[in-house]
Amino acid sequence: MFKVSAGLTGLLVGLAGCTGGGDGATAEGATRQGGTLRVVGSSDVEHLDPASVASVGAYGLARTFARTLFGTRASNDFQETIPVRPDVAARIPTRENGGVSKDRRTYTVGLRDGVRWNTSPPRQVTAQDFVRGFERLCNPASPSAGKGYFLSTLKGMDEFCRGFGSVDAKNAGAIAAYQRDHEIAGVRAKDDRTLVFKLKSPASDFLNLLSLPFTAAAPREYDRYVPDSAEFRQHTISDGPYQITEYKPGISYLLGHNPAWQAGGDPLRERHVAKIRITLGQDSPETVQQQLEQGTADLAWDQPVPTPAIPRLRDDPRFAIRETPNNSPYLVFNTRSPSNGGALGDRAVRQALEYAIDRSALIKIVGGPAVARPLHTVIPPGNSGYAEVNHYPTPGESGDAAKCRELLGKTGHSELTLKFPYRTNSVHKLIAQSIAENLDACGVETELTADSGGSFYSGTLGTPARAREGAWDIAAPGWVPDWYGNNGRSIIQPLFDGRTYGQNSTNYGGYDAPEVNALIDQALTAPDADHAAGYWQHADQKIMQDAAIVPLLDRAQTIFRSSRVHNALFLPTTAAYDYTRLWLSGD
Incomplete structure (x- = not known):
């Protein structure tokens, strides 16, 4: 069974006063809406297409615009980040509620109301959108690094992927045609609101698999583009609280509100800041840290706190060491x-x-x-x-x-x-x-x-x-x-x-x-x-x-926030604070 490492917990206790991070609100206790969250760092993501995201930075970014059936909730208590919770799914399927068959090989997942794409006009996210998401995992142009999880778990996934491998990786039409004309035996849309998964054998971690970012729903518009191509990256579609409004490869991202998103249809995310600007190309952790402390930036994108700065920051409430048991590097x-x-x-x-x-x-x-x-x-x-x-x-x-x-x-x-x-x-x-x-x-x-x-x-x-x-x-x-x-x-x-x-x-x-x-x-x-x-x-x-x-x-992850960041809640799998939950004081 899972246990938090006593050794790692001891490391965290070793820096008393260093596990802050901005949980508090203002003196009035009010959550402020608006402002631009300024994130600065070094490198662009390797993959922006949700089907092939493979880094902690991409996971954190995808969370803002690509939703999965299940997910986890950000928290500065590591234990609270572990349980699988419903996202687009209406509830956790169990044997008791009929969502899991007696032999534990069939999962039936119903979708919640109020989840819509930012299309014109806005359109409901359907079970078929999730089927498309699973089919895109083994596309020949930019296959998911996580497809192995499903090859060994879902019925028919290996056969589907083997056939997909012979399709022209540069031809968006051929890729879309293969997805249209073939199916994964273990992933089926029973109707617009119901998904049925068939497993090769029982898998005690199957709901965890359905929380992974590359299993996000994929709109039919994605069939127009070669997966994760430069053209695709300029046409991402959102069913989350934010949408990418401007992307300059290797330079910057600008995210704004998704007008189709409804807070009542999203149990894991919130939306407080008006915009999120991610500025890339800054390789120096010292330069990034200086901007955070001076208040010209709010969060680091891919830079931990520089080692020489840690001793002087140990009593600073803006500094934290967060638990992320990992093999890194x-x-x-x-x-x-x-x-x-x-x-x-x-x-x-x-x-x-x-x-x-x-x-x-x-x-x-x-x-x-x-x-x-x-x-x-x-x-x-x-x-x-x-x-x-x-x-x-x-x-x-x-x-x-x-x-x-x-x-x-x-x-x-x-x-x-x-x-x-x-x-x-x-x-x-x-x-x-x-x-x-x-x-x-x-x-x-x-x-x-x-x-x-x-x-x-x-x-x-x-x-x-x-x-x-x-x-x-x-x-x-x-x-x-x-x-x-x-x-x-x-x-x-x-x-x-x-x-x-x-x-x-x-x-x-x-x-x-x-x-x-x-x-x-x-x-x-x-x-x-x-x-x-x-x-x-x-x-x-x-x-x-x-x-x-x-x-x-x-x-562990050393992390720092500017003075105007509040309600900074950590997601261990992204090694960062959840952009959708925090809010900003001042402007």
Whole structure:
């Protein structure tokens, strides 16, 4: 069963007075309407199309304009963010209310009133819009990184997706025609207001899956565009409280009110600010922090609080450390790279490199032990299947260069040169430089290259052709689970199921182990969450024995708001405050 990590909770308590964040209202207790929320940061999202969103920033943005059947509620109490709640669904289906069949393989979900698209005229969101959303998950142009969740769960999803893969990825008409002429056996609109899902086998986390942002309803207008294309990005449609009114790729977003949205039809969101402006291109966390403190900006888009600023901010009510049990960052090996004679495909080489990393240095970079602690497993504390074990211990978490060199010398690959792209925002450059120094001490050369503009995931790590040609050898992405609670599959399956490796896959290194794939299947068909956790734990151990990645940190989120931001409520899966719930004082 799920438990909040006592260790991580202890980290949060360690900075007494640092868990503020703007819950209070003004002295009069009034919520003010209007104003422009100013968000500043570095990189654009990799994917704006709800079907293929894959980053915490994209999750937070999608929440403003793309609604799902179920969701979670923002709160500064981590436990309150865990339960699945109705969004467009009218209620939680159960066996008692007839929403779940006796064999737990059929789910019937009714839709609530008052959910409309911002079309002209406004149009009711229908069950068929959700069917279209599921069909778009495996489109050939920009498939969802989360499609693997549904390939293993929904009847007919794998067959539907296999056929979709042969459709011309550049032809919007052909893509729409395939969706029109084919169906997923396990997703059906019984009528405009009722969806019926058929599962291959019972899945205790199925409602969690229906809360993921890429399962959002999709209007029929989306059939006009190639998914997530430049043209699509200029024509997003909203059924949430805000709509994108202006998008300049890599530069800015401007969101305004969706006139079709009704507060009474949305149990998870509110709407207080008049506009949301997101300004990109600011790679310096220090510059972003300065703007927040001076009041010329309100929230950071993708930059945590700079490490040197944390000590002086510890008693500032605008500063907070929020609980987000995650594996962020971690070092991934491109097992498919032909570089160095295919050395990274050799488990012994990867195992040797496990000993190189100085985690104590990384902890200092991100803010010290109040913000992060060393991580040695794929599954972080606070997630289903976690068990504390260290397969590659080093003295004081400082790395063991001598052991790394010794083991590497036995592999016949003692002279390595590794291509190492890194993100330019936040502290990622410092992290990459620290890892490069560790590898250098091990006798391994690295070629560091900045990878900015939102291309790190979509253009580099998420493109198998780039991996196979050896465009990169190691990288340090991050992973925040798609949900918390009964969430074993939200870590192991997307990152390590070799059967789902392909375009936009989050199994960046192309790891494929039949034993792990089998454990994933066993976990997914386990009779309950407790049994599933055992399989996830076993898979974690196998992955670490294979040294598919080097876990680095279990890291909390440092976050700051300007003085005029009130009711700032946190969403762990977006690593940010919920834009739809906060309000602004002043102008």
